Amino acid sequence: MxxxxxxxxxxxxxxxxxxxxxxxxxxxxxxxxxxxxxxxxxxxxxxxxxxxxxxxxxxxxxxxxxxxxxxxxxxxxxxxxxxxxxxxxxxxxxxxxxxxxxxxxxxxxxxxxxxxxxxxxxxxxxxxxxxxxxxxxxxMPSAPFRADLRARRHFEVSHIVELADRYDVSKEACARRCADLHDDAIAVVVSRDGIFQRAYRGSDFPRFSVAAGHPLPPASVASRATLAAEQVSAWHELAADHWLERARGTLCEQTLGQQGGFRLTLLTFDEGEAEEEEEVERAWAPPSFRKRP
Ligand SMILES: [Zn+2]
Structure with a gap:
Protein backbone atom coordinates (compact mmCIF):
# COMPACT_ATOMS: atom_id res chain seq x y z
CA MET A 1 0.00 0.00 0.00
CA MET A 140 -12.56 -1.76 -9.19
CA PRO A 141 -10.03 1.05 -9.83
CA SER A 142 -10.71 2.80 -13.11
CA ALA A 143 -7.33 2.46 -14.85
CA PRO A 144 -6.83 -1.30 -14.45
CA PHE A 145 -10.56 -1.95 -14.86
CA ARG A 146 -10.69 0.00 -18.14
CA ALA A 147 -7.62 -1.88 -19.35
CA ASP A 148 -9.36 -5.16 -18.50
CA LEU A 149 -12.43 -4.09 -20.46
CA ARG A 150 -10.36 -3.06 -23.47
CA ALA A 151 -8.51 -6.38 -23.39
CA ARG A 152 -11.90 -8.09 -23.93
CA ARG A 153 -12.77 -6.48 -27.22
CA HIS A 154 -15.86 -8.49 -28.03
CA PHE A 155 -17.51 -8.02 -24.70
CA GLU A 156 -19.59 -10.95 -23.47
CA VAL A 157 -21.77 -11.49 -20.43
CA SER A 158 -19.26 -14.13 -19.30
CA HIS A 159 -16.65 -11.36 -19.00
CA ILE A 160 -18.75 -9.80 -16.23
CA VAL A 161 -18.48 -13.07 -14.32
CA GLU A 162 -14.75 -13.27 -15.04
CA LEU A 163 -14.11 -9.69 -13.89
CA ALA A 164 -16.28 -10.17 -10.80
CA ASP A 165 -14.00 -13.10 -9.87
CA ARG A 166 -10.86 -11.15 -10.63
CA TYR A 167 -11.88 -8.13 -8.52
CA ASP A 168 -13.65 -10.26 -5.90
CA VAL A 169 -16.92 -8.32 -6.13
CA SER A 170 -20.52 -9.36 -6.77
CA LYS A 171 -21.64 -9.83 -10.37
CA GLU A 172 -24.02 -6.91 -9.98
CA ALA A 173 -21.41 -4.51 -8.62
CA CYS A 174 -19.17 -5.59 -11.49
CA ALA A 175 -21.96 -5.19 -14.06
CA ARG A 176 -22.59 -1.63 -12.90
CA ARG A 177 -18.90 -0.79 -13.18
CA CYS A 178 -18.72 -2.34 -16.66
CA ALA A 179 -21.65 -0.20 -17.83
CA ASP A 180 -20.03 2.92 -16.33
CA LEU A 181 -16.56 2.42 -17.75
CA HIS A 182 -17.03 0.57 -21.04
CA ASP A 183 -16.12 2.56 -24.16
CA ASP A 184 -19.25 1.35 -25.97
CA ALA A 185 -22.90 1.97 -25.15
CA ILE A 186 -23.75 -1.06 -23.03
CA ALA A 187 -26.29 -1.83 -20.34
CA VAL A 188 -26.92 -4.75 -18.02
CA VAL A 189 -30.43 -5.71 -16.97
CA VAL A 190 -31.23 -7.74 -13.86
CA SER A 191 -34.45 -9.73 -14.17
CA ARG A 192 -36.18 -12.40 -12.14
CA ASP A 193 -38.72 -14.88 -13.48
CA GLY A 194 -39.23 -12.74 -16.57
CA ILE A 195 -39.74 -9.51 -14.62
CA PHE A 196 -37.48 -6.46 -15.07
CA GLN A 197 -35.84 -5.66 -11.71
CA ARG A 198 -33.19 -2.99 -12.38
CA ALA A 199 -30.66 -1.96 -15.00
CA TYR A 200 -27.23 -0.38 -15.17
CA ARG A 201 -26.57 1.62 -18.29
CA GLY A 202 -23.63 3.58 -19.57
CA SER A 203 -24.00 7.31 -20.14
CA ASP A 204 -24.40 6.78 -23.93
CA PHE A 205 -27.05 4.12 -23.57
CA PRO A 206 -30.66 5.33 -24.18
CA ARG A 207 -33.39 5.10 -21.56
CA PHE A 208 -35.39 1.90 -21.16
CA SER A 209 -39.09 1.80 -21.97
CA VAL A 210 -39.54 -1.16 -19.62
CA ALA A 211 -39.96 -0.25 -15.97
CA ALA A 212 -39.09 -2.16 -12.81
CA GLY A 213 -41.74 -4.70 -11.88
CA HIS A 214 -42.94 -5.12 -15.48
CA PRO A 215 -42.43 -8.11 -17.81
CA LEU A 216 -39.38 -8.18 -20.09
CA PRO A 217 -40.02 -7.53 -23.81
CA PRO A 218 -41.51 -10.80 -25.16
CA ALA A 219 -39.16 -10.72 -28.18
CA SER A 220 -36.04 -10.55 -25.99
CA VAL A 221 -33.77 -13.52 -25.42
CA ALA A 222 -33.84 -12.56 -21.74
CA SER A 223 -37.52 -13.45 -21.76
CA ARG A 224 -37.51 -16.40 -24.18
CA ALA A 225 -34.35 -18.43 -23.58
CA THR A 226 -34.36 -21.57 -21.46
CA LEU A 227 -31.22 -21.35 -19.34
CA ALA A 228 -29.81 -23.24 -16.38
CA ALA A 229 -27.86 -21.35 -13.71
CA GLU A 230 -24.48 -20.17 -15.06
CA GLN A 231 -25.57 -20.98 -18.64
CA VAL A 232 -25.08 -18.27 -21.26
CA SER A 233 -27.42 -17.73 -24.23
CA ALA A 234 -26.31 -17.11 -27.82
CA TRP A 235 -26.21 -13.49 -29.01
CA HIS A 236 -29.50 -12.24 -30.34
CA GLU A 237 -30.19 -9.11 -32.39
CA LEU A 238 -33.46 -7.21 -32.29
CA ALA A 239 -34.89 -3.78 -33.02
CA ALA A 240 -33.96 -1.34 -30.26
CA ASP A 241 -37.54 -0.19 -29.67
CA HIS A 242 -38.42 -3.49 -28.00
CA TRP A 243 -36.40 -2.33 -25.00
CA LEU A 244 -35.83 1.39 -25.43
CA GLU A 245 -37.73 4.64 -25.49
CA ARG A 246 -37.85 6.34 -28.89
CA ALA A 247 -34.69 4.61 -30.08
CA ARG A 248 -34.00 3.42 -33.58
CA GLY A 249 -31.18 1.06 -34.49
CA THR A 250 -30.50 -2.38 -33.13
CA LEU A 251 -29.65 -4.04 -29.88
CA CYS A 252 -27.66 -7.20 -29.37
CA GLU A 253 -28.38 -9.13 -26.23
CA GLN A 254 -26.89 -12.04 -24.40
CA THR A 255 -28.25 -13.51 -21.17
CA LEU A 256 -26.72 -15.36 -18.25
CA GLY A 257 -28.93 -17.67 -16.21
CA GLN A 258 -28.50 -17.43 -12.41
CA GLN A 259 -29.86 -19.09 -9.29
CA GLY A 260 -33.39 -18.37 -8.10
CA GLY A 261 -34.82 -17.30 -11.46
CA PHE A 262 -32.43 -14.35 -11.77
CA ARG A 263 -30.85 -13.39 -15.08
CA LEU A 264 -28.21 -10.90 -16.12
CA THR A 265 -28.68 -9.59 -19.64
CA LEU A 266 -25.97 -7.69 -21.46
CA LEU A 267 -27.25 -5.25 -24.10
CA THR A 268 -25.13 -3.45 -26.66
CA PHE A 269 -26.68 -0.62 -28.63
CA ASP A 270 -25.96 0.37 -32.20
CA GLU A 271 -27.70 3.50 -33.41
CA GLY A 272 -27.33 2.33 -37.00
CA GLU A 273 -25.91 4.12 -40.03
CA ALA A 274 -29.21 5.59 -41.17
CA GLU A 275 -29.45 7.60 -37.98
CA GLU A 276 -25.85 8.82 -38.19
CA GLU A 277 -26.26 9.94 -41.82
CA GLU A 278 -29.41 11.79 -40.95
CA GLU A 279 -27.60 13.57 -38.13
CA VAL A 280 -24.79 14.63 -40.46
CA GLU A 281 -27.39 15.95 -42.92
CA ARG A 282 -29.14 17.85 -40.16
CA ALA A 283 -25.85 19.31 -39.01
CA TRP A 284 -25.05 20.53 -42.54
CA ALA A 285 -28.50 21.82 -43.46
CA PRO A 286 -28.53 25.57 -44.20
CA PRO A 287 -30.24 27.65 -41.54
CA SER A 288 -33.87 28.36 -42.35
CA PHE A 289 -35.50 31.70 -41.64
CA ARG A 290 -39.16 32.23 -41.32
CA LYS A 291 -40.47 34.87 -43.73
CA ARG A 292 -42.01 37.94 -42.20
CA PRO A 293 -45.73 38.05 -42.83
ZN1 LIG B 1 -23.58 4.30 4.19
Whole structure:
Protein backbone atom coordinates (compact mmCIF):
# COMPACT_ATOMS: atom_id res chain seq x y z
CA MET A 1 0.00 0.00 0.00
CA UNK A 2 1.60 3.21 -1.21
CA UNK A 3 -0.51 5.81 0.61
CA UNK A 4 -1.55 6.82 4.09
CA UNK A 5 -4.52 8.66 5.54
CA UNK A 6 -2.50 11.87 5.49
CA UNK A 7 -2.25 11.67 1.69
CA UNK A 8 -6.05 11.70 1.45
CA UNK A 9 -6.70 14.44 4.00
CA UNK A 10 -7.46 17.15 1.42
CA UNK A 11 -9.81 15.06 -0.70
CA UNK A 12 -13.42 16.14 -0.21
CA UNK A 13 -15.12 13.91 -2.81
CA UNK A 14 -14.82 10.21 -3.61
CA UNK A 15 -13.63 11.11 -7.13
CA UNK A 16 -10.76 13.25 -5.78
CA UNK A 17 -9.85 10.58 -3.25
CA UNK A 18 -9.90 7.78 -5.82
CA UNK A 19 -7.79 9.83 -8.23
CA UNK A 20 -5.22 10.36 -5.46
CA UNK A 21 -5.20 6.67 -4.53
CA UNK A 22 -4.80 5.64 -8.17
CA UNK A 23 -1.99 8.15 -8.60
CA UNK A 24 -0.12 6.90 -5.53
CA UNK A 25 -0.74 3.23 -6.36
CA UNK A 26 0.02 3.73 -10.06
CA UNK A 27 1.17 0.54 -11.69
CA UNK A 28 0.96 -1.34 -8.40
CA UNK A 29 -2.73 -1.74 -7.72
CA UNK A 30 -3.26 -5.06 -6.00
CA UNK A 31 -6.15 -6.94 -7.62
CA UNK A 32 -8.24 -7.97 -5.84
CA UNK A 33 -7.74 -5.11 -3.37
CA UNK A 34 -7.17 -6.46 0.17
CA UNK A 35 -9.83 -4.12 1.52
CA UNK A 36 -9.66 -5.36 5.12
CA UNK A 37 -5.89 -4.75 5.27
CA UNK A 38 -6.33 -1.34 3.69
CA UNK A 39 -9.06 -0.45 6.19
CA UNK A 40 -6.75 -1.48 9.06
CA UNK A 41 -3.91 0.63 7.64
CA UNK A 42 -6.32 3.58 7.39
CA UNK A 43 -7.20 3.51 11.13
CA UNK A 44 -10.15 1.11 11.16
CA UNK A 45 -9.49 -0.63 14.48
CA UNK A 46 -11.92 -3.53 13.95
CA UNK A 47 -14.41 -5.07 11.52
CA UNK A 48 -17.24 -6.82 13.31
CA UNK A 49 -20.40 -8.59 12.22
CA UNK A 50 -23.81 -7.10 12.84
CA UNK A 51 -27.05 -9.05 13.19
CA UNK A 52 -29.55 -6.19 13.26
CA UNK A 53 -32.20 -6.77 10.66
CA UNK A 54 -32.40 -4.31 7.79
CA UNK A 55 -28.80 -3.10 7.92
CA UNK A 56 -26.01 -4.03 5.56
CA UNK A 57 -23.29 -2.16 7.39
CA UNK A 58 -22.38 0.40 9.97
CA UNK A 59 -19.57 2.62 11.16
CA UNK A 60 -18.82 3.77 14.68
CA UNK A 61 -16.10 6.34 15.13
CA UNK A 62 -14.71 8.76 17.65
CA UNK A 63 -15.74 12.37 17.17
CA UNK A 64 -12.17 13.28 16.23
CA UNK A 65 -12.22 10.46 13.61
CA UNK A 66 -8.98 9.08 15.06
CA UNK A 67 -10.25 5.53 14.58
CA UNK A 68 -13.38 3.63 13.73
CA UNK A 69 -15.09 0.24 13.81
CA UNK A 70 -16.88 -1.13 10.76
CA UNK A 71 -19.91 -3.39 11.14
CA UNK A 72 -20.99 -5.79 8.40
CA UNK A 73 -24.16 -7.82 7.99
CA UNK A 74 -23.48 -11.31 9.28
CA UNK A 75 -25.86 -12.84 6.72
CA UNK A 76 -24.14 -11.28 3.70
CA UNK A 77 -21.76 -13.25 1.51
CA UNK A 78 -18.06 -12.44 1.29
CA UNK A 79 -18.26 -10.24 -1.79
CA UNK A 80 -21.13 -8.15 -0.47
CA UNK A 81 -19.18 -7.75 2.78
CA UNK A 82 -16.18 -6.46 0.85
CA UNK A 83 -18.38 -3.82 -0.78
CA UNK A 84 -19.85 -2.88 2.60
CA UNK A 85 -16.39 -2.52 4.17
CA UNK A 86 -15.31 -0.27 1.29
CA UNK A 87 -18.55 1.75 1.62
CA UNK A 88 -18.07 2.31 5.38
CA UNK A 89 -14.42 3.15 4.79
CA UNK A 90 -15.67 5.84 2.41
CA UNK A 91 -17.84 7.35 5.19
CA UNK A 92 -14.83 7.23 7.51
CA UNK A 93 -12.38 8.89 5.12
CA UNK A 94 -14.62 11.55 3.56
CA UNK A 95 -14.33 14.40 6.03
CA UNK A 96 -17.84 15.87 5.69
CA UNK A 97 -19.61 12.55 6.29
CA UNK A 98 -21.29 12.56 9.69
CA UNK A 99 -23.97 10.14 10.85
CA UNK A 100 -27.57 11.25 11.07
CA UNK A 101 -27.92 10.59 14.80
CA UNK A 102 -24.47 11.89 15.62
CA UNK A 103 -23.29 8.49 16.81
CA UNK A 104 -22.97 5.83 14.13
CA UNK A 105 -23.66 5.22 10.47
CA UNK A 106 -26.28 2.54 9.89
CA UNK A 107 -26.50 1.74 6.21
CA UNK A 108 -29.34 -0.25 4.68
CA UNK A 109 -29.46 -2.25 1.46
CA UNK A 110 -31.35 0.68 -0.07
CA UNK A 111 -28.52 3.03 0.94
CA UNK A 112 -26.09 0.73 -0.86
CA UNK A 113 -28.00 1.08 -4.13
CA UNK A 114 -27.91 4.86 -4.61
CA UNK A 115 -25.04 6.14 -6.76
CA UNK A 116 -26.25 9.46 -8.14
CA UNK A 117 -28.32 12.21 -6.58
CA UNK A 118 -29.86 15.48 -7.67
CA UNK A 119 -27.98 18.63 -6.66
CA UNK A 120 -29.47 20.21 -3.57
CA UNK A 121 -31.03 16.94 -2.40
CA UNK A 122 -30.87 15.29 1.02
CA UNK A 123 -27.29 15.46 2.31
CA UNK A 124 -27.49 12.04 3.95
CA UNK A 125 -28.55 10.44 0.69
CA UNK A 126 -25.65 12.24 -0.97
CA UNK A 127 -23.30 10.71 1.62
CA UNK A 128 -24.58 7.22 0.75
CA UNK A 129 -24.11 7.87 -2.98
CA UNK A 130 -20.56 9.09 -2.33
CA UNK A 131 -19.73 6.08 -0.14
CA UNK A 132 -20.99 3.76 -2.90
CA UNK A 133 -18.97 5.50 -5.59
CA UNK A 134 -15.93 5.28 -3.34
CA UNK A 135 -16.53 1.55 -2.77
CA UNK A 136 -16.95 0.79 -6.49
CA UNK A 137 -13.87 2.84 -7.35
CA UNK A 138 -11.57 1.44 -4.70
CA UNK A 139 -12.53 -2.19 -5.38
CA MET A 140 -12.56 -1.76 -9.19
CA PRO A 141 -10.03 1.05 -9.83
CA SER A 142 -10.71 2.80 -13.11
CA ALA A 143 -7.33 2.46 -14.85
CA PRO A 144 -6.83 -1.30 -14.45
CA PHE A 145 -10.56 -1.95 -14.86
CA ARG A 146 -10.69 0.00 -18.14
CA ALA A 147 -7.62 -1.88 -19.35
CA ASP A 148 -9.36 -5.16 -18.50
CA LEU A 149 -12.43 -4.09 -20.46
CA ARG A 150 -10.36 -3.06 -23.47
CA ALA A 151 -8.51 -6.38 -23.39
CA ARG A 152 -11.90 -8.09 -23.93
CA ARG A 153 -12.77 -6.48 -27.22
CA HIS A 154 -15.86 -8.49 -28.03
CA PHE A 155 -17.51 -8.02 -24.70
CA GLU A 156 -19.59 -10.95 -23.47
CA VAL A 157 -21.77 -11.49 -20.43
CA SER A 158 -19.26 -14.13 -19.30
CA HIS A 159 -16.65 -11.36 -19.00
CA ILE A 160 -18.75 -9.80 -16.23
CA VAL A 161 -18.48 -13.07 -14.32
CA GLU A 162 -14.75 -13.27 -15.04
CA LEU A 163 -14.11 -9.69 -13.89
CA ALA A 164 -16.28 -10.17 -10.80
CA ASP A 165 -14.00 -13.10 -9.87
CA ARG A 166 -10.86 -11.15 -10.63
CA TYR A 167 -11.88 -8.13 -8.52
CA ASP A 168 -13.65 -10.26 -5.90
CA VAL A 169 -16.92 -8.32 -6.13
CA SER A 170 -20.52 -9.36 -6.77
CA LYS A 171 -21.64 -9.83 -10.37
CA GLU A 172 -24.02 -6.91 -9.98
CA ALA A 173 -21.41 -4.51 -8.62
CA CYS A 174 -19.17 -5.59 -11.49
CA ALA A 175 -21.96 -5.19 -14.06
CA ARG A 176 -22.59 -1.63 -12.90
CA ARG A 177 -18.90 -0.79 -13.18
CA CYS A 178 -18.72 -2.34 -16.66
CA ALA A 179 -21.65 -0.20 -17.83
CA ASP A 180 -20.03 2.92 -16.33
CA LEU A 181 -16.56 2.42 -17.75
CA HIS A 182 -17.03 0.57 -21.04
CA ASP A 183 -16.12 2.56 -24.16
CA ASP A 184 -19.25 1.35 -25.97
CA ALA A 185 -22.90 1.97 -25.15
CA ILE A 186 -23.75 -1.06 -23.03
CA ALA A 187 -26.29 -1.83 -20.34
CA VAL A 188 -26.92 -4.75 -18.02
CA VAL A 189 -30.43 -5.71 -16.97
CA VAL A 190 -31.23 -7.74 -13.86
CA SER A 191 -34.45 -9.73 -14.17
CA ARG A 192 -36.18 -12.40 -12.14
CA ASP A 193 -38.72 -14.88 -13.48
CA GLY A 194 -39.23 -12.74 -16.57
CA ILE A 195 -39.74 -9.51 -14.62
CA PHE A 196 -37.48 -6.46 -15.07
CA GLN A 197 -35.84 -5.66 -11.71
CA ARG A 198 -33.19 -2.99 -12.38
CA ALA A 199 -30.66 -1.96 -15.00
CA TYR A 200 -27.23 -0.38 -15.17
CA ARG A 201 -26.57 1.62 -18.29
CA GLY A 202 -23.63 3.58 -19.57
CA SER A 203 -24.00 7.31 -20.14
CA ASP A 204 -24.40 6.78 -23.93
CA PHE A 205 -27.05 4.12 -23.57
CA PRO A 206 -30.66 5.33 -24.18
CA ARG A 207 -33.39 5.10 -21.56
CA PHE A 208 -35.39 1.90 -21.16
CA SER A 209 -39.09 1.80 -21.97
CA VAL A 210 -39.54 -1.16 -19.62
CA ALA A 211 -39.96 -0.25 -15.97
CA ALA A 212 -39.09 -2.16 -12.81
CA GLY A 213 -41.74 -4.70 -11.88
CA HIS A 214 -42.94 -5.12 -15.48
CA PRO A 215 -42.43 -8.11 -17.81
CA LEU A 216 -39.38 -8.18 -20.09
CA PRO A 217 -40.02 -7.53 -23.81
CA PRO A 218 -41.51 -10.80 -25.16
CA ALA A 219 -39.16 -10.72 -28.18
CA SER A 220 -36.04 -10.55 -25.99
CA VAL A 221 -33.77 -13.52 -25.42
CA ALA A 222 -33.84 -12.56 -21.74
CA SER A 223 -37.52 -13.45 -21.76
CA ARG A 224 -37.51 -16.40 -24.18
CA ALA A 225 -34.35 -18.43 -23.58
CA THR A 226 -34.36 -21.57 -21.46
CA LEU A 227 -31.22 -21.35 -19.34
CA ALA A 228 -29.81 -23.24 -16.38
CA ALA A 229 -27.86 -21.35 -13.71
CA GLU A 230 -24.48 -20.17 -15.06
CA GLN A 231 -25.57 -20.98 -18.64
CA VAL A 232 -25.08 -18.27 -21.26
CA SER A 233 -27.42 -17.73 -24.23
CA ALA A 234 -26.31 -17.11 -27.82
CA TRP A 235 -26.21 -13.49 -29.01
CA HIS A 236 -29.50 -12.24 -30.34
CA GLU A 237 -30.19 -9.11 -32.39
CA LEU A 238 -33.46 -7.21 -32.29
CA ALA A 239 -34.89 -3.78 -33.02
CA ALA A 240 -33.96 -1.34 -30.26
CA ASP A 241 -37.54 -0.19 -29.67
CA HIS A 242 -38.42 -3.49 -28.00
CA TRP A 243 -36.40 -2.33 -25.00
CA LEU A 244 -35.83 1.39 -25.43
CA GLU A 245 -37.73 4.64 -25.49
CA ARG A 246 -37.85 6.34 -28.89
CA ALA A 247 -34.69 4.61 -30.08
CA ARG A 248 -34.00 3.42 -33.58
CA GLY A 249 -31.18 1.06 -34.49
CA THR A 250 -30.50 -2.38 -33.13
CA LEU A 251 -29.65 -4.04 -29.88
CA CYS A 252 -27.66 -7.20 -29.37
CA GLU A 253 -28.38 -9.13 -26.23
CA GLN A 254 -26.89 -12.04 -24.40
CA THR A 255 -28.25 -13.51 -21.17
CA LEU A 256 -26.72 -15.36 -18.25
CA GLY A 257 -28.93 -17.67 -16.21
CA GLN A 258 -28.50 -17.43 -12.41
CA GLN A 259 -29.86 -19.09 -9.29
CA GLY A 260 -33.39 -18.37 -8.10
CA GLY A 261 -34.82 -17.30 -11.46
CA PHE A 262 -32.43 -14.35 -11.77
CA ARG A 263 -30.85 -13.39 -15.08
CA LEU A 264 -28.21 -10.90 -16.12
CA THR A 265 -28.68 -9.59 -19.64
CA LEU A 266 -25.97 -7.69 -21.46
CA LEU A 267 -27.25 -5.25 -24.10
CA THR A 268 -25.13 -3.45 -26.66
CA PHE A 269 -26.68 -0.62 -28.63
CA ASP A 270 -25.96 0.37 -32.20
CA GLU A 271 -27.70 3.50 -33.41
CA GLY A 272 -27.33 2.33 -37.00
CA GLU A 273 -25.91 4.12 -40.03
CA ALA A 274 -29.21 5.59 -41.17
CA GLU A 275 -29.45 7.60 -37.98
CA GLU A 276 -25.85 8.82 -38.19
CA GLU A 277 -26.26 9.94 -41.82
CA GLU A 278 -29.41 11.79 -40.95
CA GLU A 279 -27.60 13.57 -38.13
CA VAL A 280 -24.79 14.63 -40.46
CA GLU A 281 -27.39 15.95 -42.92
CA ARG A 282 -29.14 17.85 -40.16
CA ALA A 283 -25.85 19.31 -39.01
CA TRP A 284 -25.05 20.53 -42.54
CA ALA A 285 -28.50 21.82 -43.46
CA PRO A 286 -28.53 25.57 -44.20
CA PRO A 287 -30.24 27.65 -41.54
CA SER A 288 -33.87 28.36 -42.35
CA PHE A 289 -35.50 31.70 -41.64
CA ARG A 290 -39.16 32.23 -41.32
CA LYS A 291 -40.47 34.87 -43.73
CA ARG A 292 -42.01 37.94 -42.20
CA PRO A 293 -45.73 38.05 -42.83
ZN1 LIG B 1 -23.58 4.30 4.19
Missing amino acids: NFSRMDLADCATPEAMLAEIEKLQAGAFPIAVPIEDWAAALDIAAIETLETEGFEGGLMMFADRSSGTILVNKAAGWRRRRFTIAHELGHFLLPWHTPRNGEAFRCSKKDMAVFRTQPGGDRYVEMEAQANRFAAGVL
